[in-house]
Amino acid sequence: MKPRTKEKLYIYYRENKKCFYCKKDLLYKQISIDHFYPLSLGGTHDVFNIVSSCKKCNKIKENNLPENALDTLVNLFKKAVRDDFITGSNLDISNRELKELLLKVYRVKNISGEFIFESSNYRFYIKDNQVYKYNYVNTKM
Ligand SMILES: [Zn+2]
Helix, strand or coil: CCCCHHHHHHHHHHCCCECCCCCCECCHHHCEEEECCCHHHCCCCCHHHEEEECHHHHHHHCCCCCCCHHHHHHHHHHHHHHCCCCEECCCCCCHHHHHHHHCCCCEEEEECCCEEEECCCEEEEEECCEEEEEEECCCCC
């Protein structure tokens, strides 16, 4: 699902009305949506994978992967969880319980058209800003 106004406004304010990369001040109408983990490499339109950027940075970045990209993605994901942007879809636990589990995520397991995040006990599968599946795993093993 492509970013709608709601997601665009969210990232605009999340970045404090600045370009995610060069921190230049931007008007809302000036932002370009950058897919942090490029679509061409399997990135998605999820809100934690889009950042508001100036046109110049968006052009320079193109399909390159920023340094520490995976750590940044985990941070953007947890920020979206804290902001109640990530919810469950037909899960057997409440969104409140889910939120607690999601805040323990510490790494990206896989990205290939969808994101999979892991905490030390669970693996979460994300589509369209929703967790549609999670399972118990011991990721330390
Ligand atoms: Zn910029």
